[in-house]
Each structure stands twice: as C-alpha cells, then as structure tokens.
Amino acid sequence: MDLGIILSTLDATLRLSTPLLLACLAGLYSERAGVFDIGLEGKMLASAFAAAAVAAVTANVWLGLLAGVAVSITTASLQGAAAITLRGNQLIAGVAINMLAAGLTTFLGIQWFGQGGRTPQLTTDGRFQNITLPFANELSGVPVIGQIYSELISGHNILVYVAFLAVPITWWVLYRTRFGLRLRAVGENPKAVDTAGISVTKLRYQAVLITGLLCGLAGAFFSIAQGSGFGNNMTAGKGFIALAALIFAKWKPVPAMFTCLLFGFLDALQIRLQGAEIFGIDVPVQAIQALPYLLTVILLAGFIGKAVGPKAGGVAYTKER
C-alpha cells in the first residue's frame, strides 16, 4: 500500500472521529459531574438540524453554528432540569431527549422545507470550508513529512481542529483548575462537595451546559461541515458510539481521543473497503458498514471488564434531613 492511500485513509479517520470526539468530551463533562447522559445523540441531532436550517436560510455558516449550539445547550438545560433539579431518572431523561430530537427534527423539517425532512442544499457560504494551513502547499513536495503535513494535518475544516484542541483543554480544565477539581469531586462524592460549602446543583448545571456546547459543535459538524444540509437521523447512532468510547476510555480525555480515533479509523476503513474483495470474497457492503458498531459491542462486552465510572453517577443528589 503506498503512502498516498494510507494518508487518505488517515485523513478520513481524522474527519470521521471529529464528531465522535466532540460528543465523547461532551459526555465526559457531564458524566464526570455525576450526570449520566445517554442523550448525546439527541442533542447532536437537534443541533445538526438547527445549524443546517439556519445556515440554509441565512447562508451564513457562523449563524448556523450559533443556532446549532444554542439549540443543543437549550436541550441540555432541559435535560439538566429533569435530572438535577427535579431529580428525575437520568437515563429516562436522556431517552426522552433522544426521542424528542428524532421526532421534532423530522417534523419541523417537513413543515418548514417540504423536502421529506431534509433541509435545502447549502451553498458554499453556508458550510465550513477546509482550511489550508500555512506552507502546506509549499511543503507538499517534501517527502513523507511534507506529505503528512499537507495531506493529513492541513486541509480540514475548523471543527476538526477545534475537536482535537478540546482534548488538551479538557485535560487542563479537569486536572489543573479549581472547576475541574470540583467537577471530579461532585461526580464521586457530592456530599463531600456539599459539606465543603459548594453548590452541587450549580456545579452539575455548569457541567451539563458544557456538554450542550460540545454536542452542539458535534451536531453542526454533521450538517454544515461534513455534509451540506440535514438529513433524517443523520447522526446515525454516533452519540451512542461516543458514549461507548467514553466508557472504554474510563472517562479520561486523552484515552478518549485515542478511542475515538480508533472508531474513526474503522469508519474510514469501512468506506474504503466498500465494494472491495477480501480473500476473493465479495463482502456485502452492510457487513462492512457494521464494523464500527460491532467493535462497540466487542469493546464494551469483552475488553473493558471493570470500567468503574464516577461513583455518584446516575444518582440525583438529595441533601439529607
């Protein structure tokens, strides 16, 4: 296999892991604070729709992004209200968000645009364009290193860079700031946080809002960066794969990145392998497309064994009488 094919597969890997990574980090914030979030998928879907709809109407990608993030944050606050203030069951709150998003995006899509739930095709101004990093063209002639720089590192849209930048930032926030210390504490033992005089509710809301922000970015990536418009259920379960990656990475940011890259790589491989013959057998497209999902099952069932999440995760905090 020559370098070109490898680089283009890896290039696709970066692109395909981006939404996973954003969603995974999104989940990390809220789960580290003790709020389980299986509503990542729903928030992404809502954001993807809002971003595409606004970008289509205004032909402005930034307004689209803003709309996506705003809708995702709103959805997250709704989920937060159910799970934190009203002390509802966190799993059910997440499921509700997923169902709401799936139904509402289709319904509004049909109502507003009349294209079977799709939003109109976006123009160039309505989508994030790929960015050519400085000297990428000049260096493309340099063997290996130059090629890696110009073909693999350069030439992605801004959300890809944001996603990978979010990894060290998350690490830093988590382990080097007061907020991070409290966030980790509230997911492990909210009582300790409460007796230290810090509001458990406020901390958890802050975490959930960050989750909303990152899910918003992930959702927008689908419709206004990778794609050029919203299609029904376009997130295709990526929110759940991100959740699996989060568990596999034991709720840590750097392992989360590598896990998402692994899933992204499988996805890239899957695209490349479509229609290919393996050992002289025509493998059905569907079987290859199932690879990332299959891996999710295998990883979760077999390899992680004892993944112990934040101890207070999934339980609403009630101050004792």
Next chain:
Amino acid sequence: MTDPVQNGDNLQQRPQGAVASSAAASDLAIELIGINKRFGAVHANKDIDLKVRRGTVHGIVGENGAGKSTLMSILYGFYTADSGEIRVGGTPHAITDSRHALALGIGMVHQHFMLVDNFSILENVVLGAEDSAMLGPSLDRARKELTRLEKEYNLEVDPDAIIEDVSVGTQQRVEILKALYRGADVLILDEPTGVLTPAEADDLFRVLRVLRDQGKTIILITHKLREIMAITDYVSVMRQGAMVDTLKTSETNPEQLAELMVGRRVLLRVHKTPARPGDTFLSVENLVVKDDLGVTRVKDVSFTVRAGEIVGIAGVAGNGQSELLESISGMRDQSSGTVRLKGTPLSLEGDDGAHRARKAGLAHVPEDRQRMGLITGFEEWENAMLGYEDDPAYGKGVILDIPAAQAQARERIKKFDIRPANERLKTALFSGGNQQKIVLAREMERNPDVLIVGQPTRGVDIGAIEFIHNQIIKMRDAGKAILVVSVELDEIRSLADRILVMFDGHIVGEADPATATERELGLMMAGVTDKKAPPAREAAEGKMP
C-alpha cells in the same frame, strides 16, 4: 453523687480545672441558649443550653435519637434552630450554612467521612477551600500548610496518598486536617471511634489531646461512656431532646452517666451465673475460608461450643472474624474444613447453604444487620419472618397468611420490647437497637440449638444493650450453644464464658474472662503470643460480677 436533675448552667459553680480559671464570657468558645428545633411532630431539641469552655474537650452523650446530632448540626449550620441563640466567642451569630460556621472557626468531622475516594489527601484538603481558579498555587500552599499542621499537631499523613488506599484512621486524620486547614478553632467530632480499631482510637485521642493543649476546643459526640471518661474534661448528657446535665468528667463515673442518659439505673456489667457447659453442639474443624479476592482470611481454625456456654471471639476488626461467621452460617463457601452441629457435618456450600444451616438448627444474627439481617425498606412484620417465610406457620403453598405473620410479629414486639410497637412500620424507621431486636427476635424465637451473633450491640443504645445481653444469657441458660463475635472487648469480656482471640486468621489464644486482663487480651489481639493462656473451661467457676 450528684443530683441527676441539676441544670446545665451549673457549670460555673463547679470548681474549675487548670484549663479555665474564671467563668468570663470570653472563656466560652461556644454558648447555646434556649435552642429549640422541631421536625414535624418530633421535638428534637427542647430548650437546650450548653456552654463549651475554650481549650477543653467537651463530651456530649446520649442515646440514639437524644438530639445530639441535631444540636451539633444546628451549630454547624446544617439546620437552623426554630428559636434560641448561638454565641461564638461571646458574640451572637445566626449561623445560616456550613460555610458560615467554617468562617466562624467551627469545623466538623462527620461520622461518615466526607472525602472523595479517588482524590489524593492534598486534593481533599483543598476541595472547597481553593485560593483561585488555578489549582497549582492552592495545592502548593496547602502542601506547605499541611507540613506545618503535621508538625504542630503530630498529624502525619502523606499528602499524595490516595484516600481509598489509606486506612480509616488516616482518613479521619484527613478530615481533622481539612477542618484545621480551614482555620477551625472549635472541632466537632460525631461518633469518631465508630469505625476505628482500638489502636486507631487511642491514636485519635492522642491527637485530640494535642489539639486541646494547643488551645483548640473539641466537642465530642459519642455514646461510648468509656471514651467520655478517657478523654473529656466536661460532659453534657442529653435525653429525649433535652439537656439533662453538664458535669465535670473527673467528678462523675460511667454508672451515673448511664443513669442520666437512660433515665433509670442501668447495669453496665452483665449479671450472670457461671456456665454449666454440656455436650458439644457446634464444632469447627480445620476451617479455611477465602474472601472475595481469593485471600485466605480464616486459616485452619478449630474450636467447639458446648451447650449452655457462650464462646466469645475477640479480635481487631478484619482479622478473619467476618469470614468465619459467614462461613459457619453458610453465607460463604469454605475452602476446607468441617462444621458439625451436634456431631453431624453441615453441608454449607452453595447459595442455599445458609438456608440449610438454619433448617438444621443454627441461627445467625449477622454482623451488619442493615446489609445482611434486614431489608430496611420492608415493614417490620415482613422482616420478622424473613428467611423463614416458607414455614407452614406463615401460610400454605404460595399463599402467605399475612394476618398470622402480623399477629406473630406483634407478639414478638411485645416480648422483645421493640419500639415503636407497630409491625406495619417501615424497618428503616426503627432505631439501631430496635432493628437489632427485630433480628434477634426472629432468630431466637426459632429456638435453635446454636446461635451465632456477630457484633450484638454495634450502634445499639445503652438501654437496649442491657436487654440484648440478657436475652443472650437467657438462651445460654436454656441450654443452647452461643458463639458471639464482637470487636468490643468489653462486651466479649462481660458476656463470654470463654474467650478465643483471633488474629490474622488464626485463633491465637484462649482466655478466661474472669482472670484475663485487658492487657493480656490486647496483646493477643495484636498477635503477641509468647505465653499461651491456659485453657480456661473449668476456670469459669466463681465469677459472679
């Protein structure tokens, strides 16, 4: 002897020790005046007055539900009093929350530690008391401050150790350090020794003395009179929400305190006649048991219990007693060895081992009644037949005869003086002592040949302790074989006819409670056995208390 119904404010009339020479207001670290607190129909604190002198250890004793914890929670800002005044250092304050209390220099060490298990000690100390949004400077300052506090108060810890890796005693030190780091002058400790081994408790007392000598004020909530006598300067007694008396510790004694707590005379030492052991009912031969992690915790243990005797197993918690109990009662599989009941080997393996053991006539009161003995969400009558629900007395076939079960529960409530006397009440709403009575009633009323009791009076009120001990002795006198495991050495000494000491999975010695001193037993419990105590079966003669 002092009149038991004097009031709290006679503190000033009492002779002062070296700690305080005058009774001026500024000598009082804390003063509570006329504190009232109601929770619905429950009047938890009735017009409480309390004066705590600066630089003293002030004990607060009372049975569970006497209102000690409520009072301290009011002081620490968890609850606000319905009426009354709190003075800190002579100035009145309305303490609204924990933060406010901390700012006034009041720190609390909770009964259940408020620590984050996967954080380092340093991170736990800093949590909530950070200087800025960046963590680095806070951690650096805390590290320096910890070094200083460690030196000043002899509280060594490794700041980088992770909480879940350190001992319970160390975790408690961290809680104390947390309070000191936040500038606490008054330290409230809520039942601090409940989770500690005797050695750790001694160490805690050493630390508390150092703190007091450095001018800190310590309020110690406990129900253990021994601790009150050992460490406090003053002691306040609460009963049913009211402050009964405040005494100088050097001028009182455990009997008087017990009487004040319960409101009637209490026998602290069990009254019993010498044992008349008969046939061997329970024999354990070469028992080996592993814990969940596969570590061997019971190592080749053999002993017998005869009819009409109480054998007590003493030892520091975690030396294999729990696994021994669980194995004999059929809850945990044994690796090898035999357990015989009246000579017949018991088959205890598998999930239904405990069921078969009970059928064979071996009843078990587990160590942890809330986790193993009861389902606290059930009503009392349901727990009263738990494990025996297939008995024909409770119905035929799949149908439960609920009226019959409830009638029987009512009978037992009367017989065992379980309060409140309501079989339809959720078990969680009973106090620790009454929960224990529910379990004891269930197991004893089956009239088993062998009764195994783990920690008979852990978390049980002093009045109920007397009752429970008497019930156990009554069973012995009825010719049953009884095995008691307790980490409370006093309990073992007063209850048992024969003491076996367990250390590191072995029975390291046998002692006669009438002659063995606490020191001898303590050494055995620590694994020091250069001189084997002689077998003491017949020596049980002539030991009237």
